Amino acid sequence: MENLNWLFYAFGLGWLVIFGYLFQISQKERKLRHRVAELQEMIEERWKKKA
Amino acid sequence: MGNETADSTLLDNRPAVPPWMVGLTAAMMLVQLYLIFMWVSTEATMGIIQRIFYFHVPAAVASFVATFVGGIAAILYLVKRDSKWDDLSLAANETVVVFEIVNICMGSIWAKRVWGIWWTWDAKLTSAFLLLFIYAAYLVIRRAAPVEARATVCAVICILGMADVPLIYMSNRIFRTQHPSPVIGGGEGSGLAGDMATTLFFGMATMVMVWWCMVLVRRRVARLERAAEDLTRRAHELDDLRRD
Secondary structure, three states: OHHHHHHHHHHHHHHHHHHHHHHHHHHHHHHHHHHHHHHHHHHHHHHHHHO | OOOOOOOHHHHOOOOOOOHHHHHHHHHHHHHHHHHHHHHOOOEOOOEHHHHHHHHHHHHHHHHHHHHHHHHHHHHHHHHHOOHHHHHHHHHHHHHHHHHHHHHHHHHHHHHHHHOOOOOOOOHHHHHHHHHHHHHHHHHHHHHHOOHHHHHHHHHHHHHHHHHHHHHHHHHHHHOOOOOOOOOOOOOOOOOOOHHHHHHHHHHHHHHHHHHHHHHHHHHHHHHHHHHHHHHHHHHHHHHHHHHO
């Protein structure tokens, strides 16, 4: 029974690291997409003003 | 550093990982769990704690694949200076750290139950720890290195990382180690029962699929980071022009 607990901790930790990393990079992608869209919009506006 | 500028395809709604690949990987993960917990027979000496092996070894295999993909991509970037290789190299190398952490932590939990200790500095464990250390250093140095030297420095670190993989593989074949002897390709007396081998090889295929999904997402993030840097620079240039 005790070994079953350890098995649970080991697999739990393994999946936590993998899904934690996947979650972290997905969040980063979402933020960067937003930032790139903002920057593109800002540059377009500045070009219009300059023209 | 890169020759790629921000383009409209970066913001399209196509996911970094194709849905069919996400579905296939998720299905493989479920089958893997079924094989490990319901199907494969229990090892006679160690009992159920041995099932860690079906996750610990595939994590190591995924980190080895990542090491070679990242290393070859780093060398290609050094030769061709095409930023797509740099993005792939960064994505693959970062996942080496992830899978080595999984590999070492799970091995450590197994060791605590079977050996009674969390860790020992034998050849196998030390060389695996060295791989984690090399790629953790890669991530720090990549940020700190001057832009013009970054590609060369990163390629050198990747070559060191790739050289460590055969050392890890051979360490318990060459040296006497606390780590168990190899069960595959370990000479006379080694080998796995049919159901155990099936579970192990299916686990390896699943982990490599999970790894590739990770790399695709991380590669997209790397492209977006490059685009954000490029656009920020352009915005500053426009500001300067307006002031002039």
